[in-house]
């Protein structure tokens with residue numbers, strides 16, 4: 001029996017061995033999907049984590065909900081470990097497939113920066129920011145996720161604030177926050193353009209509108225993240241004398 005490829009060759013006269021491989025398109029798709037999952041995750045994450053702005057009790061309650069307290073007496077921090085592990089798997093997958101986009105030699109990098117200076121094209125600059133923030137997140141995202149996987153019981157109004165302030169994690173969170181918000185914002189914008197989500201009848205005008213929406217979202221998330229980080233730092237500072245002590249719900253202290 002003739003293979004399908006061979007039959008096609010006979011019918012079309014084309015050599016199927018020269019057909020373009022589908023693998024690059026599949027890898028590209030994998031990158032888009034994993035990026036979308038991570039971007040959506042981070043959008044929810046920064047909102048949930050800003051519950052500290054509503055008070056210690058609000059953050060405590062939310063932490064317990066994530067630990068499954070409505071169903072499990074006292075909550076189970078292992079649930080957070082599993083969630084962090086799943087996110088970490090997406091993180092590694094996304095970084096792994098994105099690596100192919102990194103300049104692979106100094107020569108290639110120089111060629112790119114010259115090209116960028118020459119064109120000063122907005123979308124080319126955005127690509128550069130994404131590569132840089134992605135590189136930073138390789139390290140900082142891994143540190144954060146490792147802590148979340150291995151110390152899930154140390155999340156809460158005081159535990160988190162002690163980590164941010166007394167364990168000196170705030171400089172790392174500050175850099176991670178800026179990197180992840182820019183990276184996710186630009187990533188989502190590029191996805192919208194790539195898949196033509198809002199192209200409609202006037203793709204150019206819609207592209208500009210998408211860009212404006214992305215800018216507003218990035219600014220809003222940066223402000224929210226900075227406000228939360230400030231709150232964790234203030235609580236951590238006030239709690240520095242009782243480092244390690246856990247929050248008692250309803251006590252306000």
Ligand code: HEM
Nearest residue numbers: 083084087141148155160163173176177180225226228229
């Ligand atoms: C399931 C996985 C994750 C969990 C459970 C988690 C949990 C937390 C918690 C509890 C905080 C508050 C500070 C603390 O307790 O140390 C925090 C802060 C933060 N996380 Fe995550 N996180 C996760 C994944 C990620 C990922 C993948 C990123 C980005 C790569 C990220 C970026 C941040 C940033 C930037 C902050 C500081 C936020 C701010 O300044 O407002 N997190 N995270």
